[in-house]
Amino acid sequence: MAANYIESMANRTVERPASGESRARQLAARLPSLTYVLAAGLLLASIALPYWNMTLLAPQYPGGLYVRVFVNRMTGDDDPVLDEVREIDNLNHYIGMRPLAEAAQFERSIAVPALLLLAGLLVVAAFWRRRWGWLLVVPPLLFPIVFLADMAYWLNNFGQNLDPYAPFSSAIQPFTPPILGEGLVGQFRTIAALDTGWFLATAGSLLILAGLVTTLVQARRGHPGRGAA
């Protein structure tokens, strides 16, 4: 019943191919729905995975320190004893950096509902194939870039706004930690890298892109009535 309804919704915009058309065209017509749903799944799965991580190496921390950033939280590694985020905060207070928990508080608070919304948009776009329906997939498509841009903003914001009265303020000037690759803060070498959650979201974006391109190409080829609908 529901399937028929969705089918009929879909048929409003993309006509069922004529019986003479090739199977490839049939497949292409269904591809966007498939990729959008898959992308929604990837996006939802990425909530549970880290998007970005940083390793801090210093002579007196032979095992290094490690922080993982998820869309809604930050953790260290799985060390049951050492809270690495707190340890990093503890070290950061010497250079006057604010506690990491103060970064991106708003973004982290809305991250989970926002990703649910983005996934919802993808599902709607999969089956609601109106003329401007493709616009729905643009926000989820751009999410990985938006995440990185926000990361970069906060890294810069934290690095540049050091407490001028901090103990090491004369030795360590405000700086911008690199969002990817190596940096140096005091005796710490930092290595920032993208993590599995971000890669999942990006794989989702590539799927969305494939679906989107398919839709647009189809629209351009031979569905003359659509522009006037």
Place this chain on the structure above:
Amino acid sequence: MKTHVSRFSLALTVIAVIVTAFFTSTLRPGSGATAQGPDWQTIAQQRGLTEEDLRAAAMTYTPSGMLDEFILFASGGQSGQVLVIGVPSMRLLRTIAVFTPEPWQGYGYGAMEEVLAGGNIGDQQALWGDSHHPALSETGGLYDGQWLFINDKANGRIAVIDLRDFETKQIVKNPLFLNDHGGAFVTPNTEYVIEGGQYAMPLGGAYAPISDYESAYRGLVTFWAFDRQTGRIDPSRSFALELPPYWQDLCDAGKLVSEGWIFCNSFNTELATGGIEKGNPPFEAGASRGTTDFLHIINLKAAEQVFQSGQTVEINGMQVIPLDVAVQNNLLYFTPEPRSPHGVDVAPQGDFIVISGKLDPHVSIYSWARIQAAIAAGPAETDAYGVPILALEDVLEAQVEVGLGPLHTQFDDQGYAYTSLFLDTAVARWSMGAEGYRPQDGWTLQGTIPVQYNIGHLVVAGGDTIAPDGRYLVALNKWSVDRFNNLGPLLPQNFQLIDISQPGSQMQLLYDMPITAAEPHYSQIIRADRLNAWEVYPEVGWDPITQSVDPNAVAPGTEGITRDGNHVTVRMTAVRSHFNPEHVEIQAGDHVTWTITSLERARDATHGFAIPYYGINLSLEPGETVTFEFEATQPGVFSYYCTEFCSALHLEMAGYMLVQPQ
């Protein structure tokens, strides 16, 4: 010859590494520079090192970051401490404060005072101990790496050390006896910690003139029940056994076939009472007149039943099985042993007991099977106190002439036994001629290796367990004479590491380690992988005495000072690099209760905390909570500070306690 060459080349490689490390650190500190200067052969030649020296270096040299395969626990003698040493590097890794207050560990200077107070003798504080024999806890006759016990000969006390944090948790004072020697030894599953006595005396601190020695003075062995759940000795389940006034010496617990039995030796069965100033023979002569003393054979399982059935008398709160009850219940047997022995050591399979009379050149090997048969047959005679005596010829399995002044015996994994020779200042290796050891070699001396000098105890890795690890032996030498640079008339002891991995007479001296913290007696060596210590305390707010989170621990944000009458409570946190609060304003006459919680979680991020004048110095290991109390008697300004260089802002980790005059 082939293995000889490869061994040599290994040694050369190690020397090359030493040279590399040396030049790396001296010429280019902190850099990864390669070795410069003369090559290793030249250096070896210049320093006069032989091929044997290079082999010893290869076996012991431990480059930075390499960990030791074994850990040695040594008593700290008169320092009242325990020393923890890595083997084969022979590096001192840790000192554990036990019977003596020790500021670095914050032991007895505001913290851990209740542990020390457990060893008080009535109202008398005992501020030092003569720690003698460490005993690692055992499960199934093997070291389990969980607990360490040690006795204080001077004051008749036993301490319990928790090997999760290597700190002393309990000291119990024997209420019956002034001193002890035959402790600490554990039963194969650590049900009991054995504490043998030493110098006979009236039990329970009573007075009796020395002329009443035979009637009023007594010997003693105490069985302290250990509760693994609480990690404490439970005095209410512990009991003692009254013994004739022979000077009981070392003990050992039976194992496997002899499990449930205890063996203690003795000297002065002559009942000498000394009095050189009165023209009597001195103890050293009077206590050595007889040709034999008595090995005590104690049925602990049966004694436990007698204790539980209530056939005891209570003295100073301790249940004691009287000597006559022990005899009636067949708890105690004697058999002659070469006079003035100093060691009684049960072989790995529990089937033989080895005793060395230090004035006799033999080790005497007693057979457990023969002892059981002799007990079953019924002993023919008794001593003056009615204790049955098993005839020596019925129980002796073998004697091996090993040399002069044999003291203690340990065992290895190849069926050899090792006996320290005090007078010969050597270690004798002899083969155990029985099935399961080296029946092919018989009971024979295999060889001796000189040690420098005057060896007391010796220790083989796992050498008193049911499955010795062997490979390494450490000789605990009393004298070092010429082994180290002359730094005045008080000389260090000398721990010598010996390679015993090769069979027959082959043994090689590898390393000399000076011990400058008093005179260690006995040691035990455990495989490092059997230890499982915490890296930091499991949770913030940890109380090391209860080994749980202190409900009174200070959470960040709850710091502060509160007053109730003249009782001030200070609640403080410590984290790199500040204490909070930094001002503690109180009034003279206040009673202060001060709690500090370290919020640190990073390994090795330890803080100290000192209040000068008030005698406070703490060690705050990551996560630890300490509470101390004092009367603020002295008005003035007292800066408190972190005594452990914790961070770059360590000197700034300070505050002021302002004690306003009334």
